[in-house]
Amino acid sequence: MKFTLSWLKTHLDTDADLPTILKTLNAIGLEVEGVENPAEKLAGFRIAKVLTADKHPQADKLQVLTVDHGDGQPLQVVCGAPNARAGLVGVFGVEGAVVPSNGMVLKKTAIRGVESNGMMCSTRELELGDDHDGIIELSPDAPVGRVYADWAGLDDPVIDVSVTPNRQDCMGVRGIARDLAAAGLGTLNAIIVPTIAGVGPGPDVRIEDSEGCPAFFARTVRGVTNGASPDWMSRRLKAIGQKPISALVDITNYIMIDLGRPLHVYDMATLKGGLIARKGRSGEQVLALNGKTYAVDASMTVIADDEAVHDIGGIMGGEHSGAQDGTTDVLIECAYFTPERIAVTGQALALTSDARGRFERGVDPAFLDEGLSIATDLVVRLCGGSPSEATRAGTPPAALRTVAYAPDQCLALAGVEVPADQQKRILESLGFGVAGDVHSVEYQDGMPVSVPGHWTVTVPSWRRDVDGWPDIVEEVVRIVGLDHVPSTPLPRAPGVARPTATPEQLVERRVRRTAAARGLAEAINWSFLSEKEAAAVGGGDWTLANPISEDLKVMRPSLLPGLLSATKRNVDRSATSVRLFELGRRYFKQGERATVGFVLAGEKVARGWQTGKAQPFDAFDAKAEVIALLAAAGAPVGNLQSFGEASAAYHPGQSGTLRLGPKAVLAEYGVLHPNLARQFGLTGAVVAGEIFLDAIPAKRKSGALRAPYAPPPLQAVKRDFAFLVPDAVEADALVRAVRGADKKAIVDARLFDVFVGPGVEDGHKSLAIEVTLQPGEKSFSQEELEAISAAVVKAAAKLGATLRG
Structure with a gap:
């Protein structure tokens, strides 16, 4: 506003x-x-008079002017405006002034070999209008040398x-x-409502949709002359960004902003019969004032005559019946439209307007007669004409509402002690009616005591939001000042506080701390994406009917687009190593899914004289982050299985998933697909991953506390095995087979080398695995170690692996 x-x-x-x-x-x-x-950016522009105007010696379309700008020393100015001439009084930008439209700083320069000092300006250059056909022409008696903004009332x-x-x-x-x-x-200040002495009967206006339009007041004015609105009105409208159109249209806009009362003016020459507020009908369309055509239906209230729809009720009028330059007879509409109907219609048509913003909130239903009279008076005074009597169709919902209120409720609810007489003054100054004594006398222990009285507060018609006594308290406290509300801590119950975090929240805390400890910075992105971004990761299930913008239209099916956009912003600001993560929700038809996403881009080691050689991130870096975050979330990392490529967002052959069985996908990771990286403007290696927290099996609760840590009494034993396996055998499958060869003795197995080359036959590869054995009460004997080794070789042989010699 x-x-x-x-x-x-x-x-x-x-x-x-x-x-x-x-x-x-x-x-x-x-x-x-x-x-x-506006005066601040026009401080360097003065009223000036053109003394002489001669043709430029080197350019047919330019003139060389001599300009008097009030300092006693005329300046030479080169000007290309067709209306520049001797005797013209206009606006001159002195040297050093900044042109508002383009930020150009005026200085002495040579134009086609002729010196020019400053500039004679157009309205567009000063951002005072759209006219750029010539320089501003002021009244001949405008004071030369005076700052233009001061003289024009722009300060x-x-x-x-x-x-x-x-x-x-x-x-x-x-x-x-x-x-x-x-x-x-x-x-x-008191508002003056003029008395209109109407001549003749009012216009024919009726209501058929009382639910959408309970009241429709109107009056005609015949014999008007439409033209430009007066300077005081057009200046105020332009100052707030409203474009003056004509006196009839500007009057309605002015009253809407001044008093919060939208109105509409119809050209009676375009109407066929009376106007009816009714529901729209299937197949009907209206060309609105914004130049677009809208199809209406029975869920919308329209204003129509006997032949066509002329107005989307309470939102926007029609282009055909609006006031024009040649309009002579007008009908002024002052109606009340229900906020709910306006909201539904506006959303269905995706149509916004100043009128909708007010009717949707709810305008004053008791201000129809006054609004119509004020508008009629302005039309008659500015455009002439003879007004008719007013027609009042329907009844506005202006019944008074009352609220029982006690002044001590302010302290009880808001914690602010405001004297009863001050509360009464505040409420009455806001337009509320207060009936009842400010104080009354009660007897306590036989003694008379003055206590705050009980009031009946009448709610003004323009405050439909006030419904009960807490709203009255809010009004009092708001006017007293929210900064006067004391900060009072809530009472704390004795004893040890119960935990308030849910198991899911505790998991998210651990994951967030682990990610931060591993050097990832947390990003917080919108839960909405554009349709293009959503399509890049498989498309979203939920599309918003009324989005904030077209770029925030789809509920995100993945955290990657937001993280990739954040990565691009960091890269654009010269970040050489980007490590971001986000903990949020993905949205599907089945519901929300708690997810952790991360992106690694750039170099593992930042550049610098004391750092090592920079290397790009790869899929194994992503896998390491996934496993660490899964462990923090409580997933059984030792039982995870590695599967092939992840979703289409990742590079084939350089990505994978971690699962508990074929269907339970806990995470996916890998190098980003080049097409997706290119779509977000990223170059070089970009790796990413997503951990699906909702897929991690919940741990069963146990009534006992966790057992104390007891380190093994004996040192672990490590043995290395090198196996020749076919290329088709996955390393993870071999590691799992080795780990399961003796579940009691073998506590860990890990791959530490892959070799292909001399000594390894074609179609095979050498996988070296380190096996960790943990003895129990006594050390392993030689026979036990040989038995365990034999079990390892036997388990590997089931996958076609042979011990390498």
């Missing part, structure tokens, strides 16, 4: 300066998102506040002024 400081002060009588107003807005819950003063800060969805009253400047007045920053 944007407004200028002077606009605010038409409703608020205050001497407060801008910093005080901004501080108060934040304190009462109206967050200030930004403040911009007026524009304030942008963020209005929460419940504060429909603050979608108008008057509502914001009311809040500031309640906070003690001045007095709210």
Whole structure:
């Protein structure tokens, strides 16, 4: 919600300066998102008069001007504007000024061999409009030498506040002024509603969809002359980013922003019969004011005549029936549309507008007559014409609501003690009615005691969000200032606190700490992807009907796209080694899946004079991270089986999965597929992996504590075996076979060498395995070691392996 400081002060009588107003807005819950003063960027631009204008000697389309900018020394300026001429008064940028439209710093220069000092400016160059056909032409009596922004009234800060969805009253400047007045920053000026002496009956307007449009008020004005809106109105609209169109259209926009009351003006010459607020019908379409055609249906409220639909009720009018330059007779619509219907229609059509933003929150249902009268008065004063009587179809839902409230509830709920008389003043200044005594007398132990009274608070029609006494407390505390709410710790129960983390949360903590300890930096990404990113990893099951943006439309089926985007950002900032992980959720039709993802890119060792030779990451680096994180998550790492390629996101032949059996996939890892890496703008080796925490079998709970650590009494024995195996035999299968040869004595087996070359026949490879044997009560005898070795060779032989000589 944007407004200028002077606009605010038409409703608020205050001497407060801008910093005080901004501080108060934040304190009462109206967050200030930004403040911009157009005069600041126009400080170097002055009113100047062209004294002479001669043809440029080297260019037909350029002129050499002599310009008086008020310092007594005329300057020579080269100008290409077709309207430049002697006697013209315009806006001149002095040397050193910055052109707002492009950031160019003006300086003395030579254009086609002729010296030029400064620049005569167009409205587009000063960001005051779209006109770029010529330089600005001011009134001949404009004061030469004066700063243009001061003379044009542009020294007026524009304030942008963020209005929460419940504060429909603050979608108008008057509502914001009311809040500031309640906070003690001045007095709210009375609003003057003109009395309209209508001539003749009102227009034919009816309601057939009372659920979507409970009330439809209207009045005609005949004999109007549409033209440009007055300077004061167009200046305020332009200051907040609204483009002035014509007086009739600008009046409706101005009232919408000023008072939070959307209206619409129809050109009566385009209407065929009366206007009806009804439900849309199958096959009907409307060409809206934004130039797009929308199909309506029975779930939407429309405004139509006897032949066609002219308005998507409460959201956007139709192009055909809107006010034009030649419009002479108009119908002014001031209706109430239910917020729920507006929200459903807007989402279905993917159509947003300023009117929708207000009707969706809920406009004041008791302000229809007043809004119609104010609009009619402005039309008559600015465009002329003769108004009719008003037609009032339907009844707005403006029944008063009351809330029982006791002032001591403020302290009980919010922890802030506010005197009862101050609470009453705050509520009344916000428009609430307060009935009841501020204090009453009760007898305690036979003594009269003054206690806060009990009130009946009447909720104003513009506050549909206030429903009960906690809302009343919120209003009081908000105006007093949220910074006055004390920080009071919650009482702590005696004894040892119970653990609050779930087993799943404990697993995630361990995994997060392990990843960080291994040198990975945590990334936190959106849970949404673009459709293109989701398709790159197999596509997502869930597509949002109303996404934040098109780039955040699909619930992510993988953590990799977000991590790869983060990797690209780091690489673009000269990071030579990127190690990122994320712990989050993937989303499928079956539900959410807890997952850990990581990406390693660049070099294992960062460059530097004291570091070793840099090497790129490979699939085995990814596998090492996967195994470490699985161990931290409590997975039975010793029982994992390695399978072939992972999903299509990984490079074939340089990726794999770790499973507990053929179907229970716990993780996948490997080198990223080149196509996927290229899609995210990454070059070089990029490895990644995902651990599926939901697939890890949960450990059974035991009532006993974990047994104390007891180191083995005897030292372990290691034996190396080298086997010749066919190329088709996987190393993991051989290691598992060796480990299972004697489950009591063998505690570990690992591959430490792979050899292919001289001495190894074709179609075979040499795999060297280190076997760790752990004796129990006594050391192994020679016969026991030979028996274990024989069992190892026998187990390997089942896979076609022979002991290498």
